[in-house]
Amino acid sequence: MRFGLLAVLGLVAIGPAAMAQTAEPPAPPAQNWSFDGIFGTFDRASAQRGFQVYQSVCASCHSMKQLYYRNLTGIGLSEDQIKSIAASVQVPGALGDDGQPTERPGLPSDHFKSPFANDLAARAANGGALPPDQSVLELAREDGANYIYALMNGYKEPPAGIKMGAGMYYNEYFPGHQIAMPQPLHDDQVEYADGTKATIAQEAHDVVTFLTFAANPELEARHAMGVRIVLFLVFMTGLTYAVKRKVWADVH
C-alpha cells in the first residue's frame, strides 16, 4: 500500500525496519516520462520505437494477450502499417471444409500472437521460468514504469559472496536479485528506423513507454477528460458555494 508514513512513525521505525529489509531491492529512481502528470500523453515516436524493441526482443518470450493489432493506432501507426504487422504472423483460422484446423495471416482484429502455445511450453523453453504476460505488466509492478526501466538497466556482475542459482542472473532491482531472464537489452540491440541511437537506456526508455501504453491504452483519453471534468467541478463547487451563501444569508 502506498501510504505516506506518519513522520513520527517513520522516525521510530527507520532503524529496525531498514535492517530487516536488507534483501529488498532499492527503490527504482524516478525517470522523466511523457505520460506523467495530468496532461501526460504518449510520446508517439518513443512508443513506436518501443514497439520495435518489444517485437524484436521481448516478444520472443513474452506474450501480450490482451492487445489487438488494431490497438496500435494508439501509438500512431497507420492502418496500412498495422495490416502488414498483423499479416506477418500466422494465426489459427476457421476450421476448413474438411474439418481440419487451418492457418491464415493475422488481421488487425486479432490478438497479439503469443510466442508459446501455453504456459507449460513457455516454461519448458525458458529453463522452468514463466515469462510474464506483458499486457498489464506496467500496472502489475509497484511504480511500474520506473521499475521496468531500472530492471532493464540493473544487470550487474553478482557481488562477491553471492551464490547464484543455475541459470539465474544478478539484477540490482529484482526482488531477491536473482532473475531468470538474461539481460534482454544491449547497445545497438535494435536498429531504429528513425536513426535514434540505440543505447540500453534509450531502448529501455522506449520499451517502457510502449509497455505503459499497452497497460493503459485509455491514458490520453482519461487525462483529457479528467482535466475538463475537474475544471467543471471546480466551477460547480464555486457556483454551488455562492448559491449556498445566498440561501443562508438571512440566517447568518
Add this chain to the structure above:
Amino acid sequence: MGGLHKSEFKNPVINWFDSRMPVFTMMQKEYGTFPTPRNFNYFWNFGALAMVALMIMIVTGIFLAMNYTPNTAMAFDSVERIMRDVNYGWLIRYVHMNGASMFFIVVYVHIFRGLYYGSYKAPRELLWIIGVVLLLLMMATAFMGYVLPWGQMSYWGATVITNLFSAIPVVGQSIVTLLWGGFSVDNPTLNRFFSLHYLLPFVITGVVFLHVVALHITGSNNPLGIDVKSPQDTLPFHPYYTIKDSVGVCVFLLVFAILVFFAPNLLGHPDNYIPANPLSTPAEIVPEWYFLPFYAILRSVPNKLGGVSLMFGAILVLFVLPWLDTSPVRSARFRPYYRPFVLVLPVVVWVLGEVGAHRPEGIWVVLGRVATAWYFLHFLVILPFLGKLERPLPLPESISRPVLPRQGGGGPLPGGAPAKPMEKV
C-alpha cells in the same frame, strides 16, 4: 379506515396521485420542510455523501455486471476487456474501483462525526446500531467485490479472509466449506461472491432506508449535542441543507475525479494485475486500505481464534457503544476529558492502518499491539470511566441562543445580541 389522503398539492395530477399514494406529501415532510438543527457544520454532509457514493457504486456496478464474466478462467480477461473494448469501460471500472475507497473514506468520517458529537447516545442508539450494521454490510460487499477481478490479491485475500472463519470452534471448518462451495477458493467461490456482491448493495439500500427512518424519528444530532427546543432552533431541510449538502457533493466529486482520472491505481495493489495463481503465493497478502486497521488487529494476536475475535470485536464493540459511554453530554465540545481521547482515536486507527500495511516484524508488531490495546481500552475502559470522572462544561441554553462557554461565565447571551453560533460557516 381507508379513504383518500387529503393532499395539499395544487397541481391536479400530483394531487390525484398524492391522494391515492401520499409519497409527495412524505417527501415534502421528510426532505422539504423537515425541521433540521440550524447549526450543522460540514461534518453533517457525510451522510448524504455516503448516499451519493452508494448510488454511484450501484449504477457503475450494474454496467460492469453487464460485461463481467464470473468464471475463474475468464474473470481477469473480462475485466481487461471492460478496460479496453467496452465503450467508456475504463471510466466505469475506475469509478467503481475508486468509488469503494471514496465510500469508505466518507463513511469513516461519518462514523467519526458520530463519535465526536455523541450522535450514538439516547435517543439515537438504534440509529447508531443500524449504522454499524451498514458498516458490516459494506465491508462484506467490498471484500467480495475485490475478489471478482480474480487477480492475485483477489484470490489470496479471499483465501486468507475466508479461512478466518475456520477459527470458530466446532462449526468453523463447515462454514469455510460453505463459503467456498468446495474445498478451496475456486470457481464456486467466485460465483457465489459475484451473486452476493450484486445482492448486498440492495440490502444496504434497504438498511439505509431504515437508517433514515430512525433518523427522522429522533431528528438529527448537532454540533452542540443539545436537543432541539423550539422552532427557532431549526431550519427547513430544503433549501438550507439541500444546498449545503450540494456544496459537499461537489467537493466530494472533485476529490473522486482527481483520483479516478489522475491516479486510478493509487489505492490498489499492483499484484491484483497479475492473474490469480493458486500455485504462487504473493510475497505479502494485504487487504484493501480500508481493512488495514482491522487486519493489524487480527495480526497483533499470536492466536488465530484470539485474533479473529478481536478483529470482529473491534466492530462489535461499536454496537454497545451507547451503553459504554456513561456521560449524558453528547458533544465533545463540552467534554474536556473526552475530547483529547476522541481525537487520539483516529490517530490510533491510522497507526493500525500503517501496521496492517507492513510486514509484522520488528517495531510494527509492538506498535500493532499497543494500538490494538489502546483501541479496546478507549471503548471498554476509558469511556465508561470518563463519564463518571469528567465535569462537563456548562451546556448552552438552546441552539439558537448558545452560550459561549470558553469566553464567559456560562450565562446566555445578553438580549439583543445577534445569535452567532461559531460553527456556522
